Structures are given as C-alpha cells and as structure tokens.
Amino acid sequence: MVGERLPGLAPNLDLMLPDSDVSSTEHVVLFEGIFKRYGPVTALADVNISVQRGETVVLLGPNGAGKSTAINLLLALTEPDEGRIRVLSVPPREAVAAGKVGAMLQSGSAIGFPNGVSVMEVMELARKLYPRPLDMDILIELAGLGEFAYQRIDRLSGGQIQRVRFGWAIAGDPELIFLDEPTVGLDVESRRAFWKMMREFTGSGKTVLFATHYLEEADAIADRVVLLNKGKVVADGSPTTIKASVNQRTLRFNMEDTSVEELLCLPGVSHVEVRGKEVLITSTDSDETVRALCANQLPFEDLEVVGAALEDAFVALTAVESEIN
Amino acid sequence: MQAQLAYLLFEIRRMVRNKRYMLFTLGFPVLFYLLFLHVTGSSGPEARIAGTTWGAYYMVSMASFAAMIAGFNAGGPRLAGERASGWVRQLRVTPLPGWAYVTTKLSAGMVAALPALLLVEIVGAASGHVHLAGVVWLEISLVIWVGAIPFAALGVLLGFLVGSETSYPLTNAVVFLLAFFGGEFTPVKVLPPVMKDIAKAMPTYNFSSLGWSLLAREAPNGVHILILAGYLAVFSLLVIWRYRGDQAHLVG
Numbered sequence: 001m002v003g004e005r006l007p008g009l010a011p012n013l014d015l016m017l018p019d020s021d022v023s024s025t026e027h028v029v030l031f032e033g034i035f036k037r038y039g040p041v042t043a044l045a046d047v048n049i050s051v052q053r054g055e056t057v058v059l060l061g062p063n064g065a066g067k068s069t070a071i072n073l074l075l076a077l078t079e080p081d082e083g084r085i086r087v088l089s090v091p092p093r094e095a096v097a098a099g100k101v102g103a104m105l106q107s108g109s110a111i112g113f114p115n116g117v118s119v120m121e122v123m124e125l126a127r128k129l130y131p132r133p134l135d136m137d138i139l140i141e142l143a144g145l146g147e148f149a150y151q152r153i154d155r156l157s158g159g160q161i162q163r164v165r166f167g168w169a170i171a172g173d174p175e176l177i178f179l180d181e182p183t184v185g186l187d188v189e190s191r192r193a194f195w196k197m198m199r200e201f202t203g204s205g206k207t208v209l210f211a212t213h214y215l216e217e218a219d220a221i222a223d224r225v226v227l228l229n230k231g232k233v234v235a236d237g238s239p240t241t242i243k244a245s246v247n248q249r250t251l252r253f254n255m256e257d258t259s260v261e262e263l264l265c266l267p268g269v270s271h272v273e274v275r276g277k278e279v280l281i282t283s284t285d286s287d288e289t290v291r292a293l294c295a296n297q298l299p300f301e302d303l304e305v306v307g308a309a310l311e312d313a314f315v316a317l318t319a320v321e322s323e324i325n
Numbered sequence: 326m327q328a329q330l331a332y333l334l335f336e337i338r339r340m341v342r343n344k345r346y347m348l349f350t351l352g353f354p355v356l357f358y359l360l361f362l363h364v365t366g367s368s369g370p371e372a373r374i375a376g377t378t379w380g381a382y383y384m385v386s387m388a389s390f391a392a393m394i395a396g397f398n399a400g401g402p403r404l405a406g407e408r409a410s411g412w413v414r415q416l417r418v419t420p421l422p423g424w425a426y427v428t429t430k431l432s433a434g435m436v437a438a439l440p441a442l443l444l445v446e447i448v449g450a451a452s453g454h455v456h457l458a459g460v461v462w463l464e465i466s467l468v469i470w471v472g473a474i475p476f477a478a479l480g481v482l483l484g485f486l487v488g489s490e491t492s493y494p495l496t497n498a499v500v501f502l503l504a505f506f507g508g509e510f511t512p513v514k515v516l517p518p519v520m521k522d523i524a525k526a527m528p529t530y531n532f533s534s535l536g537w538s539l540l541a542r543e544a545p546n547g548v549h550i551l552i553l554a555g556y557l558a559v560f561s562l563l564v565i566w567r568y569r570g571d572q573a574h575l576v577g
Contacts, residue, residue, distance in 0.1 A: 075418045096418055103418040107411030114403075114412055116339040128331035129419040168415065178418075 026089060028053050028176050028207040029074065034083035036069050043069040045231040047083075051224075053175075056208040058218040061228035062318055067211055070228065071180060074209070075103055088175060095176070099130040102174035104165045106181050111161055113168075115154035119145055122153055123167055130172025142201050143167030144193070159190045166194070170201050177202070179210040183217065195221055219243075219310040229318040239310055246313040249286035251293075253300040255279050266292040282312075329425050332416075336399075336433040346398055349497070350441045354391035355448050357510070358383060362452065370454035374512060376541025380454030384445060385465060385536035386509040391441035392469050393529065394500050396477030399434030402492035404484025408571065427481055427568055434477035435470070442469050461539060468535045468545065475528055475553055478560035485567035503529045528556040 029051035036044040044066045051057050061067045072078045073085055076092035087095035095101050105112065113122055123145065127133035140146055143166050148156060153164065162182065169177050179198075183191040195217070202208050212218050218225060219239045227235040227242070235242050248270075254277045263272045268285030279300070283289040286305050293300055308316075340346055362380060363369050370380030407413050416426055446466065449455040457465075483496050504510055506520070507529025513521055524530040531549040538545050 077414070077417060097420050097422070099420040101418065103415075105411060105415055105418065107415070110410035112411040112415055114339055114407060114410075116342045117335070121335065121338070125331055125335045126419070129328045129416075129421050131420065172419070 026053060027051065027086060028055075028088055029057075029209065030084075030086040031070070031073070032084045032086075034070075034073065034080045034085065036066075036073065036078070036080050042231055044073075044080075047228075047231070047233055049226055049233065049236070051207060051209060053207055054205045055223050056202065056210075056221060057224045057226060058222035059209060059211045059226050059228065060215070060218060060314060064230075065228040065318075066231040067228055069231075071178065071211065074178065075101065099132065099172045100175045101178065102169040102172055102176070103178040104169040104180060104182055106184070111154060111156075112165065113153050113161075115152070117153055118150050119153055119156070119164055119167075120149045122164060123149075123171060126168045126171035130174075132173055133171055134173045139167060139171055142170060142197065144197055158185050159187075162186060162190075162194065163197075166197065174206075176207045176209065179208065181212055182210060183212065183214065191217065215309070215311045215314055225310070227314065227317055234317050235313070242313050242317075243308045243310055246308045246316045247284050248308040248312055248316065249283055250306045250308070250312075251279075251281040251283055251286060251289060251303065252306065253279055253303040255298065255300045262296075262298075266296070328419075328421050329429065332421060332425065332429050333432055333436075336429055337436055340399065340433060340437055346403075346437075349398060350391060350395040350437060351444055353394065354387040354441065354445050357390070358387040358445055358448060359452075361510075362454065370452070375514070375537055376543070377537075378454065380449065380452065381457065381540050382512070382537060384449035384455055385469070385540060386533055388442040388445040388449075388465070388469050389472070389529070389533040389536055390504050390509045391445050392438040392473035393476040393504070393532065395437040395441040396431075396434035396473045397480035397483075397496065397500055399437055399477060400430045400480030400482070400484040401496040402484070402487075402489075404430055404481060405487050405492035406489040408484070409489035413571075424568075427564060430481050430484070431474075431477045434480060435474065438473045438477070439470055442466065442473075457540070461542075464539050465536045468539060469532075472532045472535050472553060475532075475557040475560055478557060478564060479528075482560050482564045482567060485564065485571055503527060506530075507533060509533055526552075528553060531556075 027050045029049060031047050031049040034044050034047040035042070047066070047070065049070075059067055059070065069078070073080055074087065074092060076096050085092055088100050090098075092101075123136065123139060127136065127139070133139075134142070140149055143163050145163055145167055148160055153161075156164065162185075166179075166182065169179065182198075183194050186194065191214070198208065198221075210222075222239060224237065225235065225239055225242050226233060235245065237245075256277065258274050258279050260272050260274060263269060263279070263281060266281075267288040268283040269281055269289055270284055271282035273280040281289065290303070290305070293303075361383060368379075370378060370383075372379040374382050413426060417423060443466065446462065450462075479499075480496070483499065484492070487495050506523055507527035508516070508524045509529055513524045513530060516524065531552040534549045535545040535553075
C-alpha cells in the first residue's frame with residue numbers, strides 16, 4: 001500500500017479541479033527518493049510522497065519520525081541530500097518565492113508574530129508580501145478576524161492567535177497550504193470552528209497538508225494519511241484504508257463477574273480491559289470472538305463491535321515498523 | 326520591491342511604538358548632553374577643545390552616540406527575540422527573500438538614526454552654546470548618519486549571536502562600552518595614555534572623529550574612514566556567516 005494512489009479518489013479529484021490550464025496529472029507536492037541526513041542520523045530514508053491538487057493530506061508520525069524534516073524540505077527551509085522535490089512542478093524555493101505556498105508554523109509558547117502591531121497591520125503585511133493576495137475583506141472573513149482586527153497582536157487569546165496564523169497562511173491566496181499543529185491548545189469548539197474555516201477556504205481546489213497530534217481530527221478532516229516512522233513512509237492512503245489495514249476491532253459489552261483469563265483464551269482476542277461492568281476486548285477476528293462468546297454462553301449484554309480507530313492503526317503500524325528494524 | 330518596502334514600513338511603525346527603544350535612542354543621548362554640557366569647569370560649554378568649543382564637541386559626541394545606538398538597537402535585541410519567537414522562520418516561508426530580513430533591519434536602523442542624531446543637534450542649537458555655519462550643520466549630520474552604518478551592521482550581528490533573554494542587557498552594555506572607550510563620553514585627550522591607544526582602535530572613536538574634525542573645519546582624516554570601512558567589512562562578513570548558520574539552525 002505504501003506510496004500507492006487511491007483508485008477510488010481519482011474521479012472526485014477531476015471534478016474538484018478549478019478552471020485552469022493545469023492538467024489533472026500535476027502533482028502539487030512530489031517527493032521522489034528523498035534522503036536527508038543530519039550527521040550520523042538519517043532523518044528521511046527513501047521517502048516518496050505525491051499529493052494531487054485538491055487533496056487534504058495529514059502527515060502523521062511519532063516524534064522523531066522525520067515529519068519536521070519533511071516539512072522543512074517542503075518549505076525550502078532545508079535541502080535534501082538525495083532525491084527530487086517538486087512543489088507545483090518547481091523546486092520548493094521557487095514555489096515559495098512565487099507566493100504559491102502559505103504556511104502556518106508552530107511557534108511553541110511564543111506568539112510567533114512581532115508585538116506592537118495590530119492584527120490588521122500583520123494581515124496588511126502578509127498581503128503585501130504576496131503577489132496576488134486575497135482581498136482584505138475576504139481574508140478577515142475567512143480567517144474570522146473581524147471581532148479583534150484592530151487589537152494588538154500581543155493581547156490576543158490562544159484561539160485568536162491561531163486564527164491570525166491561519167490568516168497569515170492564506171493571505172497570499174496560495175495553492176498549497178501547510179498547517180503545522182493548527183489546533184494545538186484549542187478547546188473542542190474552537191477546533192471545530194477552525195476546520196470549518198479551513199474547509200471554506202479550501203473548497204475551491206486548494207491543496208492542504210497538515211500535521212497534528214489529534215488523530216481523531218486527522219481521521220475526520222483528511223482525505224489521505226501519510227504515516228511516517230523512522231524516516232520512512234509506513235502507510236499512505238485514506239483513513240478508512242489505513243484503519244482497515246489494521247485488522248482489528250474492539251468489542252464492547254457489559255458483563256458481571258468477568259474472568260479476564262477466560263476472555264483472553266477466546267479466538268482472536270489480543271487485549272482485554274475491564275472497567276467495572278464494562279468490558280473492552282481488542283480482537284483481530286471479531287467474528288470468531290463473538291461466536292466464541294455465544295458458544296461459551298457468557299452472559300454479555302449490550303454488545304457493540306467497533307472498527308479500529310486511526311490511533312489503533314497508528315500504534316500498530318509504527319510498532320510493527322519498529323520491530324522490523 | 327513592494328514587499329521589502331512594506332516590511333520596512335512595518336518595522337518602522339513598530340520601532341516608533343516601542344517605548345523602550347524610543348527612550349534609549351532619543352532620550353539617553355539628549356539627557357547625557359544636557360547633563361555633561363556644564364561639567365568642564367568655569368568656562369563651561371565655551372571651553373576650547375580640539376579646535377572648537379566643548380558645547381559643539383560634545384554635541385557631535387552625543388549625536389554620534391545617538392546614531393550608533395539607534396542603528397544598533399534596530400537589529401540587536403529585537404532580532405534575537407524574533408529569531409526565538411519563530412517570526413524569522415514564518416517570514417522565510419513567504420515570498421520575501423531571506424536576505425531582505427537582514428537588509429530591512431539595517432535600513433530600519435538607519436532610518437531611526439537620522440531623527441536620533443538630529444534631535445541632539447537641535448538641543449545643541451537650542452542650548453545657545455553651539456554656533457556653526459549652515460553648511461557645517463549639514464556636513465556633520467550627513468557624516469554622522471552615514472558613519473553609523475557599521476553600528477547598524479554590528480547590531481544585526483549581535484542579534485544573531487545572542488539569545489533573546491540576554492539580548493537587552495548585553496547589547497546595551499556593548500553600546501555603552503564602545504561609547505566610553507571611543508571617547509564619546511569623555512574626550513580622549515584627557516584619558517590616560519593606555520586608554521588613548523585603546524580609543525584609537527575603537528570604531529566609535531574613528532566614527533566620532535569624522536564629526537569632530539568637521540567642527541575644527543578640517544577634512545575628515547582618511548585613516549578614520551578606512552578603519553570604519555574595515556569594521557563595516559568585518560561586521561558584514563560576520564553577519565553573512567551567521568545568517569547562513571542561522572538557516573541551518575532554523576531547521577532544527
């Protein structure tokens with residue numbers, strides 16, 4: 001599955017293409033055989049990624065997997081040792097210089113913008129740095145900056161700063177947007193509002209690449225997941241495909257006086273968790289496990305079978321790769 | 326060019342709003358001038374020194390100091406803070422060329438240096454102790470302004486070298502030491518011999534000497550210009566070296 005295009009996705013993509021001279025085969029992002037080393041550490045080893053126009057792709061991976069390196073390469077902040085990178089058919093530096101890339105970077109605890117200026121002034125600057133910016137009114141509306149447009153940037157809340165960052169990323173009306181942990185530190189409601197905002201902007205064939213630690217969010221937002229581990233792409237596909245590849249389901253039911261040992265002996269069961277009356281079983285063959293539950297006449301109630309969450313796939317895929325190495 | 330200009334205007338706006346920066350660059354030199362104008366004993370500001378009066382001589386010292394500190398602080402601590410906050414990195418992923426960040430800091434320093442040195446001159450003229458021909462006012466202003474370029478470069482260099490926590494005290498210490506050892510606070514001729522030798526090597530001494538000689542109606546000494554140009558070359562090379570190193574660091 002690694003590096004494979006999803007056949008089911010292609011027709012939709014064609015529909016989403018904007019009216020332009022760009023052919024449907026154009027790669028917005030293309031990594032070909034990328035190697036990047038820092039001294040003795042190999043950050044990326046033979047990484048191949050291709051992103052088509054209009055896709056929303058999430059880059060996942062544990063810390064140290066090579067995500068930051070891949071992002072730095074994409075944004076022309078560093079150069080690969082081997083391989084070829086193209087952003088909209090040109091080297092990343094040219095794409096950035098042409099104003100075709102917008103990025104919302106992480107800045108840890110710092111606000112990431114200079115103090116002493118208003119939101120409006122920062123947006124004005126962002127617009128002037130790009131050759132074909134969005135209209136100010138549209139920008140303010142898309143990024144939801146209206147309520148605090150004239151406030152000083154060093155007096156905003158965390159959620160407001162994230163909106164300013166998003167505004168900075170889209171100000172130049174770029175074709176590719178990169179968002180690094182865009183919802184970190186936001187509450188659930190603000191996170192939902194953020195993604196709604198992003199969808200409004202990206203509706204018209206924009207390509208989005210983002211990194212996040214919230215896997216439910218990745219699952220809900222992304223068309224495609226690229227999972228990195230130890231400098232390699234270990235999975236690349238739609239969230240559904242990736243979850244399905246981890247042949248695993250969770251069985252949840254209520255039962256009195258559960259014997260963990262007995263449940264562990266059932267076919268397919270790999271893990272059992274008991275929380276009072278509630279029992280959670282992780283199974284690699286849920287059908288067989290359910291049959292065995294019935295055959296053994298266990299007094300379970302309210303049985304539910306749920307597919308693997310993206311988190312399960314993430315853990316399974318990164319763990320397997322570690323064992324191989 | 327539109328992008329660079331927009332960024333320069335953005336920087337100037339921030340500088341004007343920064344109270345600490347305005348206090349240092351505009352307030353301190355004027356304050357020092359008014360404090361020390363009358364310290365030279367009975368003859369006061371009219372005392373003769375180096376072919377001119379103390380009032381005029383010390384005005385050039387403080388105008389030079391003002392231009393230096395303005396140019397210096399436009400880079401210096403602000404730059405260190407912006408590297409730490411992620412702002413430099415954020416700018417790097419826009420179409421603004423990487424070098425434009427450095428040139429904007431230098432230009433902003435030079436823009437700030439002009440009102441800073443002019444304010445000292447205005448206070449000097451208003452004090453009634455400085456009597457110069459119009460052309461001399463023009464010459465000293467221009468020479469001090471242009472001569473401040475190496476200090477703007479040094480400010481940018483220090484901004485790349487120091488961390489954001491230590492940047493304010495450290496850069497200000499550097500500025501005051503340069504001014505002191507370069508004879509901007511106390512005339513070099515009243516210093517002990519060893520201090521005189523140190524002064525002659527300082528960029529500040531060679532910088533202020535340009536203005537001092539103009540007051541005595543002498544052409545600036547070519548040696549001072551050469552030494553200043555040498556400092557500018559060294560600071561610029563170091564800035565380029567650190568800038569390149571910083572690109573690697575940004576990736577971290």
